[in-house]
Amino acid sequence: MSRIRAFEDRLHEENATGDIPGFIHLYSGQEAIAVGVCENLRDTDHIGSTHRGHGHCIAKGCDIHGMMAEIFGKEDGLCHGKGGSMHIADLSVGMLGANAIVGGAPSLAIGAALSAKILGTDGVAVSFTGDGGSNQGTTLEAMNMAVVLKLPIVFVIENNGYGEATGTDYAVGAPDIAARAAAFGMPAAKVDGTDFFAVHEAAREAVERARAGGGPTTIEARAHRFYGHFEGDAQLYRTPEQVAELRRTQDPLVIFRAKVDRRKVSVKELDEIDEESRALVDEAVGRARAAAYPPIEHLLTDVYVSY
Amino acid sequence: MSTSKKTYREAVKEALAQEMRRDPAVVQIGEDLRGGHAGTNPDLEEKKIEAFGGVLGVTKGLWGEFGSDRVIDTPITESAIVGMAAGAALTGLRPVAELMFMDFFGVCYDALYNQAAKFRYMFGGKARTPLVLRGMIGAGFSAAAQHSQSPYHVFASVPGLKVVVPSNAHDAKGLLIQAVRDDDPVVFCEHKTLYDTTDEVPDEPYTIPFGVANYTRQGTDVTVVALSAMVNAANEAADKLAAEGISVEVVDPRTVSPLDEEGILESVAATGRVVIVDESAARCGFGHDVAALIAAKALDSLRAPVELVTPPHTPVPFSPVLEKAWLPDAARIETAVRKLVTA
Numbered sequence A: 001m002s003r004i005r006a007f008e009d010r011l012h013e014e015n016a017t018g019d020i021p022g023f024i025h026l027y028s029g030q031e032a033i034a035v036g037v038c039e040n041l042r043d044t045d046h047i048g049s050t051h052r053g054h055g056h057c058i059a060k061g062c063d064i065h066g067m068m069a070e071i072f073g074k075e076d077g078l079c080h081g082k083g084g085s086m087h088i089a090d091l092s093v094g095m096l097g098a099n100a101i102v103g104g105a106p107s108l109a110i111g112a113a114l115s116a117k118i119l120g121t122d123g124v125a126v127s128f129t130g131d132g133g134s135n136q137g138t139t140l141e142a143m144n145m146a147v148v149l150k151l152p153i154v155f156v157i158e159n160n161g162y163g164e165a166t167g168t169d170y171a172v173g174a175p176d177i178a179a180r181a182a183a184f185g186m187p188a189a190k191v192d193g194t195d196f197f198a199v200h201e202a203a204r205e206a207v208e209r210a211r212a213g214g215g216p217t218t219i220e221a222r223a224h225r226f227y228g229h230f231e232g233d234a235q236l237y238r239t240p241e242q243v244a245e246l247r248r249t250q251d252p253l254v255i256f257r258a259k260v261d262r263r264k265v266s267v268k269e270l271d272e273i274d275e276e277s278r279a280l281v282d283e284a285v286g287r288a289r290a291a292a293y294p295p296i297e298h299l300l301t302d303v304y305v306s307y
Numbered sequence B: 001m002s003t004s005k006k007t008y009r010e011a012v013k014e015a016l017a018q019e020m021r022r023d024p025a026v027v028q029i030g031e032d033l034r035g036g037h038a039g040t041n042p043d044l045e046e047k048k049i050e051a052f053g054g055v056l057g058v059t060k061g062l063w064g065e066f067g068s069d070r071v072i073d074t075p076i077t078e079s080a081i082v083g084m085a086a087g088a089a090l091t092g093l094r095p096v097a098e099l100m101f102m103d104f105f106g107v108c109y110d111a112l113y114n115q116a117a118k119f120r121y122m123f124g125g126k127a128r129t130p131l132v133l134r135g136m137i138g139a140g141f142s143a144a145a146q147h148s149q150s151p152y153h154v155f156a157s158v159p160g161l162k163v164v165v166p167s168n169a170h171d172a173k174g175l176l177i178q179a180v181r182d183d184d185p186v187v188f189c190e191h192k193t194l195y196d197t198t199d200e201v202p203d204e205p206y207t208i209p210f211g212v213a214n215y216t217r218q219g220t221d222v223t224v225v226a227l228s229a230m231v232n233a234a235n236e237a238a239d240k241l242a243a244e245g246i247s248v249e250v251v252d253p254r255t256v257s258p259l260d261e262e263g264i265l266e267s268v269a270a271t272g273r274v275v276i277v278d279e280s281a282a283r284c285g286f287g288h289d290v291a292a293l294i295a296a297k298a299l300d301s302l303r304a305p306v307e308l309v310t311p312p313h314t315p316v317p318f319s320p321v322l323e324k325a326w327l328p329d330a331a332r333i334e335t336a337v338r339k340l341v342t343a
Ligand SMILES: Cc1ncc(C[n+]2csc(CCOP(=O)(O)OP(=O)(O)O)c2C)c(N)n1
Pocket: A050, A051, A052, A100, A101, A102, A103, A129, A130, A131, A132, A133, A134, A160, A162, A163, A164, A229, B031, B076, B078, B100, B104, B107
């Protein structure tokens, strides 16, 4: 969580310098969801992600340096500069890619779950989708398919209250997204997505069920994004006071600190972790900035036909 | 008629606003056309907040003027948006649906190519489908492979669809008004790198007929056929080449379907040489279609083989250095022209 926060806060600053190409969607405020879920996964399990994918990548174990270099469009990036922020992927740690298509992840993730089931790998797949993405037909189709085929998958719906600028309470007909999953015949849980422990517990149960052949689960986790939809969003749909209030009362890192068992983890240790995270990100930015862009010849690699 | 300097973005919005004022059946449908609905701000409705106006702010102001029944924010569900718009077009409305990036048409393709495009023909001419689908095409923003494509050739290959690809603010307004008044489904492709370009644009509503090419440069040595942002690249190349004594004619067909075959063939007959610039595809694209047209109908007038300038047959890369190499530019057009005149 600390790493994700440091990564995203720093990207917010770096983006202002104008040196980051393309679109950036920051995950700050939702850290407990990615980490609470992915802590239950192995490298051989797979996740599908969204346009807001940095947190999922970090939680699944993607290399921070490779991520940062990718976001800067450099050859050292996890996708050699061909993908960028919205397409970071690393199959070696089971990260099937951020996805710039809303609703792209659920059906890909049931594919990973199908592989796990048919190949008997004992693997589990997770799809991360926003509240906005929960309205896409493909998401609902994937949920039904997962129930029909009893696939080892967990659908995580991150409800941060907005799809771009439009409120969930406008765009989602019935406010209870988890209840939709129940209608497909799968267990569903609603959790406080600012509470790492709540997410972790719900995800543990769902992942165990999936691994044991018990089929899919949906988890709807409520949290808040601290930045705009994308970097550069003026956020006219909410007031700065509202955002400040969310940062004060709904910060998963602060909530974690308040809940963590102080006999095991001291405040000092937590501070040190935060410091390490910042140092790591600092180094990643330095390396990414200094790294080379991909050579032009690479335009024609990694594609089966070049004319 | 009075004119004023307007950006491409303003021209598109003005066309939409004027058509909505003229015809109450015209409605806008799309994600975040207004933006700012509800959320944790129950009082936003009263405050009349239009947070987005479409993701790049093109429709901002329309909701304020026309309200929620005519500027309709939707959930993120492209197939339902286009299906609904097609059904509404069949039954009395004239919907203009905005789907942001044309890459997202993948989600709604059935509603477009199996439904809307076919109604009039399948129903024996008894149906009209006055539907406009607006969306953004184009690379140049490092928006990466799922936000940078220009799939107008894909739409143009579907019988029943009209496909419009305006290259400047003036054409954008006139062609969009034409599109709204047209009784067939029209796919209207706006290049994201053109939104801030300006032009003298008439203030009153006007239409530009489909299938009429615009000669943006007159010339005698080589014809360059180009669309959308590539027209600017072609004009830039033409200026440069003029200084070298090479006279280039730039033909902007403006609509891919219908295509102004005559306008293209006339120019090719006069110059005997042609370069086709096409951001859509390295294979089976608009450029190949025009090349086939010329091969079939103007081979005799050609003094050299047709030159195609397209991106390579790859997805659009993210890294700015790769994207720049991917995208056709004035320099590549110049090279192609020089090759022809020295051949
Ligand atoms: C198919 C498709 N439609 C629209 C978009 C544009 N878009 C990008 S993110 C986004 C909002 C997604 O909202 P949500 O799923 O709630 O995720 P969040 O941004 O809140 O994390 C939209 C509409 C897209 N990328 N893909």
